[in-house]
Amino acid sequence: MIHKQFTSNIITWYNSNKRALPWRKTTNPYYIWISEIILQQTRVSQGLPYYQKFVAVFPTIQDLAAASEQEVLALWQGLGYYSRARNMHKCAKVITSEFNGHFPKAFEQLLKLPGIGPYTAAAITSLAFNNPTPVVDGNVYRVLARVFGIDNNIADAKSFKHFFNLSAQLINKNDPGTYNQAVMELGATICSPQKPLCNACPVEESCFARANKKQNALPVKIKKSRNRNRYFTYLVIECNGKRAMTKREGKGIWEGLYEFYLIENSSETPIDKLKNSFLEQLHLKGVVSSEETTLAKHILSHQTIYSKFITLHFKLEAEVSKLLTENGLVLYSQTEIDALPKPVLISNYLNSASKSINLQD
Ligand code: SF4
Secondary structure: HHHHHHHHHHHHHHHOOOOOOHHHHOHHHHHHHHHHHHHHHOOHHHHHHHHHHHHHOOOOOOHHHHHHHEEEEEHHHOOOOOOHHHHHHHHHHHHHHOOOOOOOHHHHHHHOOOOOOHHHHHHHHHHHHOOOOOOOHHHHHHHHHHOOOOOOOOOOOOOOHHHHHHHHHHHHOHHHHHHHHHHHHHHHOOOOOOOOOHOOOOHHHHHHHHHHOOOOOOOOOOOOOOOEEEEEEEEEEEEEEEEEEOOOOOOOOOOEEOOEEEEEEEOOOOOOOOOOOOHHHHHHHHOOOEEEOEEEEOOOOOOOEEEEEEEEEOOHHHHHHHHHHOOOEEEEEEHHHHHHOHHHHHHHHHHHHOOOOOOOO
């Protein structure tokens, strides 16, 4: 019952409160598509002039398909994220050449087109072709989470299904386009992220968040931290004023740069030389002396590296050179090291170490 009431309340409210926007006066899928792609990029007030320019310069999908990429990008200029514009152009070409200039009507078919995801496909199929496919965007998440008290984490991709299924129950089968627009309009103008205008809301009486003062707590959005901690111990092998380095291979940070022999730990626990065969073998080759730096923190965009440098001094190059070669290491003089590309972490270490160590040139 609450579902039916929700749907009818927001549609009644929408019909007398909707903003007069040009793409709401048409069922032409081409115009609806253009507006949806632009609105994924910016707010309505900023997107409106772009929409007007696009439909004036390219009034049909064939006009857009025939344009050069440069012309399309020039019109898009200022919106950012240029791959959207490129995909739009590609999509226009596919529809013109493979669909005779007509948008496919089915959600699944629309999804196969370049740059069209579930949101855009749902918007086109419901607004242009009256198919009862619900849209789920940020506005929909917010309104439904608050009204129905849903605390699923919306940053988790699995939550999409939950909101999509609920929306599929709520959608007005006779007028799906109006329902979709109504719920999005409510989220955009009344049920805003901060300070929602509950007093002016058509569903305030049945709203869970309103009744429980949970407007600020819903929807739940917990992004997984992309930052991870890494623990690097570098073995700085020194012999006759030279230091052993290796080129970092593979994808990931610092590809192609030079570093010392690296032992990566899963935590800050000290390295046990008996548990690391390379370190154990080095010790067997006769380490003259060794020093260890304290743990230093180095912050990158998605990872924090805690690093430590253990310097091992050897007297005779012949003793260690075979072992170094077997482990991809080469002894370099200071001048050679200066010329090698290195991560900042290594350069910083070398700068501080050069003040205290006398190295061969
Ligand atoms: S009552 Fe408030 S929180 Fe609930 S849907 Fe309306 S505006 Fe959003």
